[in-house]
Amino acid sequence: MSTDDKDILDSTDTGIALQDAGHTEQDIKDGLSINLDGHVTSPLGYKAGGLHCGIKRKRHDLGWIISEVPAFTAGVYTTNLIQAAPLQVTKESLQVDGSLYAVLVNSGNANACTGMQGLEDAYEMRRMLAEQLEVEKHQVAVVSTGVIGELMPMDKISAGVKEMKEQVAQTTVLDFEKAILTTDTCTKHIAVECVIDGCKVTIGGAAKGSGMIHPNMATMLGFITTDATVEPAALDLALKHLTNKSFNRITVDGDTSTNDMVLLMANGLAKNDSLSPQHPQWDTFLAALELVCKDLAKKIARDGEGATKLIEVQVKGAESEQIAEAVGKSVVGSSLVKTAVYGTDPNWGRIVCAVGYTSELKSLDPNLLSVWLGEIQVVDNGLPVSFNEEEATLYLEQENVKIYVDLQMGSHEATCWGCDLSYDYVRINASYRT
Known part of the structure; x- marks a missing residue:
């Protein structure tokens, strides 16, 4: 991932492998509560789900994350010079005001190397969900992963987005985690809680990745949500800083892909004072975020295609x-x-x-x-x-x-x-x- 920006962040390396540290499903480490069954809807104000729309033959292939309120969002992206259409559209969305209501993800088709038609399809995916949620187009991110060089089956995507309206209440976060997978053998998730300004703050995460994994991002996607209130510039710095200590330090096979990114959403519903490097508990937030990033990164590495160790x-x-x-x-x-x-x-x-x-x-x-x-x-x-x-x-x-x-x-x-x-x-x- 591209994380060239230098920052003034400083955090303790808390990335000890959870299983090695003897953690149970819910444990305490340095004032942080770790929930290995946690996920992107563990923080306040997020819903997530997924379904099968027909891109794949049988498995879930369309997923979403929705925040109740606009969430400031930071992103880091693949360093591959060939970047897929959804990645370009998401970058453009975040350049407007840096906030998102929702993320729409499909697996099975990367929408990469698909020319102007691919770009138009990515815009159309963004428009469809924004219209359904009655939000501005730039408040929706679009993410794709799968086979390169094939046009998106937009009729199936359209039907899936329409079906999503009826399925939002029925589907669960596990459906989302399944919908983002390609050759993965398992879902990957975690949540960490801490207390900031007397308020419980939660950070949840999900990821996919199994092959084409190499330092500086590859065929992996990461989605991190938090109910913390964080200043936009600080959110961006935190993600870039910790990406260099986590997602940019894994490798499976030396290949770097065209689509991949990590998005960090912060909707502020925990009601803490706005976080920045000047906040007295900034290091607490960083330590919790670092645990999430490193845990997801290690789970991706462990789930390398054909891996046993x-x-x-x-x-x-x-x-x-x-x-x-x-x-x-x-x-x-x-x-x-x-x-x-x-x-x-x-x-x-x-x-x-x-x-x-x-x-x-x-x-x-x-x-x-x-x-x-x-x-x-x-x-x-x-x-x-x-x-x-x-x-x-x-x-x-x-x-x-x-x-x-x-x-x-x-x-x-x-x-x-x-x-x-x-x-x-x-x-x-x-x-x-x-």
Whole structure:
């Protein structure tokens, strides 16, 4: 995702894997209440739903989020230079006054590389929902995901939007979460609560993503809602800042797609004082938002096409956070590292190799490099460490695998996430359109 803006935000890294931290469905962490069953309608004033309109053969393919009142909205978008029509229309909508009433999402068709007709179709989708909700056109965002290069079946979309009017009361947020999926094997959601100015503030999220996932956004969509009152500029800064610590630190296969975005809506119904970096509880809001973003990002990485394991790479001792992040991406994105993890082969040479070819790393002292597989050290100051192969193999059989890299060249660190690479990845992508 494009998040080039620099900001003055500062937040503690609270992105500990929830399962590793022993969290239950509802738990407390640093004053934040985490609900793993939470979702985009957990905050006050949001409705969401979905249905099957016929883009796909059987599964849900049209979903929506609606706020009772206009919600200030921030967005981050794919860095692919080819950007789909819905993404262009949503950007345009947010440039008017930065607020949305609703988001309309379809899966099964990306409406990308479809020329002027695709752009007109995206505008028409926006118009249809705005007219039904009796709001301004620019207060509706349009989002699509699926096959590239096919025109939208607008007759089916139109029928679906009309059916939505009758279905709004009957469908649930789970229907929305199902409607945004493509090759995903599961829905992805979470909610976090905190108290700001004596008011309960809730942040909820949902995401889709399984393949074509690479740092700087890929074929993933993220939808985050909150009832907090947040100044528009601060909302934008917060999303960009935390995107760089979450969605921009995951990779599945190195491909970056044409459609994808994360939208953050804030409707203010919690009635707290307006949040900005000057607010005394700004860091509380950031910590809650960071938990949501990182949890969704890790769930996307874990659900990589054909994946059996989540890989977390923690890099420390870098000269800058950007270099630490680049090294982490290089390791977690390496096909050789990913296949070694899949095959439970503690081949640390592949990790060292991936560190060494990191393009952003202009200098490296190999004699300072140390590497661990979980708690098992395999490299110490550039030299191999004698370790128990069976113990290391057993560790790599776990669902969550952590790799630690210490460059010993500075004081900065970063964590990135990905997944292993299995035979099923080829099978799934070889038959994506059939």
